[in-house]
Amino acid sequence: MSASRFPVSHDLSSLGWDDSHAAALPDGLIPARVARVDRGAAEVLCAAGHFQAHYGATVRRAAAADPVALPCVGDWAGLRKLAEGRFELEALLPRRTAFVRGGVARLSRGGLSGDSKGQVLAANVDVVFVAEPALHATDTADLGRIERLLALAWESGAQPVVLVTKSDLAGESLPFLMGEVAAAAPGVDVHAISSLTGEGVDVVHGHLAGTRTAVVLGASGAGKSTLVNALAGTEVMETQQVRAADGRGRHTTVHRELIPLGGGGLIIDTPGIRRIGLYDMGEGVDLVFSDIEELAERCRFADCGHDSEPGCAVIAAVEDGTLPERRLESWNKLQREALWMASRTDARLRKELQNRWKIIHKEVRKSGRNRP
Structure with missing residues (x-):
């Protein structure tokens, strides 16, 4: 420091x-x-x-x-x-909020596995800025990454905000990109910002009124440190350019660090996040996928899994184009991970999951033997 x-x-x-x-x-x-x-x-x-x-x-x-x-x-x-x-x-002292990342659950022949240890990335945070860069006109946002970070943000107790950074590079594709991101972040403020031109920086600062604390999360090259410098009005964090060869950012920030801002508020810069595992999920996933939760209320069966059940309003929405299929796939993946995380401390649930995977693999082997 x-x-x-x-x-x-x-x-x-x-x-x-x-x-x-x-x-x-x-x-x-x-x-x-x-x-x-x-x-x-x-x-x-x-x-x-x-x-x-x-x-x-x-x-x-x-x-x-x-x-x-x-x-x-x-x-x-x-x-x-x-x-x-x-x-x-x-x-x-007791934490009012805590942004906790778990290990990444992996799908294997034995079911879901992986590292279940939690890591607190930031504590006593009021706002979580999820930074996703608009690199150039042919790029689309990593919506799955945004959804994961939003789930963790909601679970932390802080208020999530999505920032589409480097908006000056998006050109005419920016409105489309903003629409994509907004659809993946229901109920969350989404802002286009450019730390280079200053666009939207004052809006970001508005989320830090008084003594509020924010943390900036996102991949390497998302412009997190550049944003912190813009908010501070001086270069408090080192920055580097995105690699031209593959468009990826270098890890510039290697430690999480709390920076008091001259105009009020505090911000925590973080290294780029590669592994984003869920940890002790409660309502975080439900809040990120509130559109699916709302559709699910119209399903014929209360315990509908939105797979192949008759009268499934979620599947119907995918079929008529109201709900993107990508969004349902992302919901399924995060639900599986959240269930696996819950099973770590629930022996009965863990046994049920093991039995479920045994049945699935038995059926897969049977179908293989019955092929002509």
Whole structure:
């Protein structure tokens, strides 16, 4: 963390500190907000300035039992000043929101498998900016990636907003692209922005009124760091150009980092995300696919799986072109992953899934033997 980015002291209220945080702070500890994490330590911002604080024994034990309990960017923490003058991060305050990414579930002969460990990408976030670049006129947005990030954003408790970045490169295809993205993000604000020309940057800043905190998520090359610089009004994050050979971005940001903005609000820049696994899904997927949920209410059967059941309103919408088939396929994939994540802690559900896959593979083998 560059010392030049931050003043020598901080007004805690400008970082989002309030009475409820104060009530949760253990006696004798110094309040601070985590701006960046390294192995076994965190860079923190507090009334005395910013400095490194190593994790105390209580924090280390909690993190060993559950990786989600590791300090992350955006956390509020309690510090203790030791006799030798250094600081120790002794307690984490309860998180109001947490953006948690799980491992990626993979479809295999045994069913769904994969890494089920969670990783908190950001905490105490009010807004999640999902950045998807408009690279050039022949490109279309990665709608599946947008849907995944939106599911996690809704689940975090924060408000998702989709930003179609580099809009100046889209040309005449921008209205079509915006329509595609809006259809994949029902109930979510979608903005076209260009950090280069300044288009839409003021609209983005409007989501950060007061002391609100936002995190920017998206693939490498989506223009996240450039957006942060535009919001800050100065170059606080290093940027690089997208590779001309394949249109992909390089990883410029290698750490998640909390940046207080001069005009108010705070923003967390993140490295490009390649693996986006669901984690402990509740209503996140349902909110992303509210159009399918609404159609499902008109299905003949309450437990319709929207596959081949008679009287399925969702299948009918796909057949008449009202609902894109891609959208139903994406819903099915995320539902399977959410079910797998739930089965990690539900032995009965896990057994049901195993039995279901045994039946499926038995039928597949039988159909293979019966082929002429």
